[in-house]
Amino acid sequence: MTDGTAMRNGPALIGRIEAWAVRHRDKLAWVHVAMFLAFMGLMVVPLLLPDPADGATVADNFTLFANFVIWGVWFPLVFVSVIFTGRSWCGVFCPMGACSEWANRAGLKRPVPKWVRWEGTPIVSFVVITVLAQTVDARDFPQGAAVVFGLALACAIVLGFAYGQGGNKRPWCRHMCPIGLMLGVFSRIGAVQFAAKQPRPGGDAYAEKGVCPTMIDIGRKTESRHCIECFRCVNPAARGGLTLVARRPGDEVAHIRRHNPNAAEVWFLFLATGLALGGFLWLTLPQYQILRRTVGDWAINHGWYWIGMPGPWWLMSIHHAGREVYTWLDFFTISAFMLACAGLLTAILALLTALSGRLAGRLGADLDHRKRFVEHAYAYMPVAMVSLVIGLGDKLFTMLTVLGLPHGAPAVAKATLFALGVAWSVVLGHRLLGGEGLRGAKRWLALAPLVIGIAAIGFAWSAAIFQV
Numbered sequence: 528m529t530d531g532t533a534m535r536n537g538p539a540l541i542g543r544i545e546a547w548a549v550r551h552r553d554k555l556a557w558v559h560v561a562m563f564l565a566f567m568g569l570m571v572v573p574l575l576l577p578d579p580a581d582g583a584t585v586a587d588n589f590t591l592f593a594n595f596v597i598w599g600v601w602f603p604l605v606f607v608s609v610i611f612t613g614r615s616w617c618g619v620f621c622p623m624g625a626c627s628e629w630a631n632r633a634g635l636k637r638p639v640p641k642w643v644r645w646e647g648t649p650i651v652s653f654v655v656i657t658v659l660a661q662t663v664d665a666r667d668f669p670q671g672a673a674v675v676f677g678l679a680l681a682c683a684i685v686l687g688f689a690y691g692q693g694g695n696k697r698p699w700c701r702h703m704c705p706i707g708l709m710l711g712v713f714s715r716i717g718a719v720q721f722a723a724k725q726p727r728p729g730g731d732a733y734a735e736k737g738v739c740p741t742m743i744d745i746g747r748k749t750e751s752r753h754c755i756e757c758f759r760c761v762n763p764a765a766r767g768g769l770t771l772v773a774r775r776p777g778d779e780v781a782h783i784r785r786h787n788p789n790a791a792e793v794w795f796l797f798l799a800t801g802l803a804l805g806g807f808l809w810l811t812l813p814q815y816q817i818l819r820r821t822v823g824d825w826a827i828n829h830g831w832y833w834i835g836m837p838g839p840w841w842l843m844s845i846h847h848a849g850r851e852v853y854t855w856l857d858f859f860t861i862s863a864f865m866l867a868c869a870g871l872l873t874a875i876l877a878l879l880t881a882l883s884g885r886l887a888g889r890l891g892a893d894l895d896h897r898k899r900f901v902e903h904a905y906a907y908m909p910v911a912m913v914s915l916v917i918g919l920g921d922k923l924f925t926m927l928t929v930l931g932l933p934h935g936a937p938a939v940a941k942a943t944l945f946a947l948g949v950a951w952s953v954v955l956g957h958r959l960l961g962g963e964g965l966r967g968a969k970r971w972l973a974l975a976p977l978v979i980g981i982a983a984i985g986f987a988w989s990a991a992i993f994q995v
């Protein structure tokens with residue numbers, strides 16, 4: 528490696544962490560069992576309890592406590608952890624991934640089929656789960672959380688049981704898990720990676736047989752995305768295998784051309800940012816109410832009275848006591864509104880990225896237009912990441928006031944985080960264009976459309992950031 532991504536085994540600390548992790552690798556099963564029990568407790572116990580009374584708090588009500596642990600602590604912190612420790616959540620803690628692998632051990636071990644391996648599969652899975660999380664209101668009701676996480680757990684077990692040769696494979700984690708997709712893409716900006724001690728040429732490859740649970744051909748590994756940091760390919764005493772490497776956060780993205788850039792990832796970045804935005808905006812924008820009223824009137828005028836009826840509990844939020852009962856009209860309009868936001872933001876960002884690519888080409892940048900488009904789109908990664916943290920993990924911020932901080936503290940925390948994401952995106956864009964051979968004013972000129980795109984994301988999120 529010649530770029531800064533795998534240049535060193537870091538300070539002695541990294542070596543000690545690696546040795547410690549390898550020494551205790553056999554105890555991971557106990558961590559998984561403990562996490563599975565905790566997961567089941569957080570999911571199932573609130574279903575058996577009465578609804579929280581008015582005035583109940585996280586300190587005196589288990590349902591509210593479980594909700595806060597999932598959405599206020601686990602979700603945002605797992606996200607932020609990828610910057611420091613990559614996909615360590617997946618390899619060390621996640622009970623769903625562990626269940627998938629246990630199922631694989633006992634399962635059919637069939638080759639992973641093409642439809643599962645298709646690059647768009649995790650994006651479809653992400654869209655379905657994110658929209659479903661809104662329509663069942665997973666963030667406010669334990670029944671909704673149980674639907675979303677229960678579905679993910681069931682799919683992880685079924686996929687692990689059916690596919691993946693070797694008895695240690697996690698096809699769900701590599702190909703379909705929406706959380707794994709997010710963590711994997713964002714782990715590219717992380718401060719650690721596993722690098723081959725004796726890399727083989729040819730670029731990343733798929734290896735359905737071998738030690739890696741996520742089917743990485745370890746000798747040819749250059750990208751962080753699919754590595755769940757299980758340490759199984761690491762042996763400090765051996766000359767081969769992988770080793771834990773410290774790196775400057777963002778380096779893999781700044782040199783993305785050497786790390787298997789992928790068009791599906793950039794479409795995911797665009798869509799996920801728009802979808803998270805849609806999940807917030809339908810609650811606040813009057814346009815959503817206009818859409819709902821228009822569709823409702825049209826349906827009634829055409830005799831579609833069923834649209835005003837509640838549907839099944841596993842598709843939409845039905846909570847009479849909680850005073851939230853969604854109808855088919857809510858289900859369709861929420862889904863459509865979120866998908867429209869995702870489509871609109873994707874179109875805007877794709878246009879601006881294409882413009883940046885064209886400009887860069889005219890100004891003398893290397894690569895063809897398609898490759899430049901993909902490369903430039905990676906600049907949005909930090910701002911997309913903070914969008915998802917703010918949009919889907921806002922309970923963490925609202926807790927700041929509960930901890931005694933001033934009323935405006937959540938807005939200040941969100942704005943600070945967002946500003947950091949924006950600045951990091953601009954710096955990444957600047958570095959990517961430098962890698963294409965642009966210097967001085969030409970580099971800034973080609974960067975301008977990306978800066979507009981980054982600013983557009985910030986503008987769209989401003990209501991969420993300053994909402995207290």
Ligand code: SF4
Pocket residue numbers: 616617618621622623624625683697699700701704705706707708755
């Ligand atoms: S990919 Fe999903 S199921 Fe697999 S370990 Fe990660 S979060 Fe868990």
Ligand code: SF4
Pocket residue numbers: 721738739740741743745748753754755756757758759760761769
């Ligand atoms: S590359 Fe190594 S550490 Fe990463 S998931 Fe595969 S076996 Fe585990």
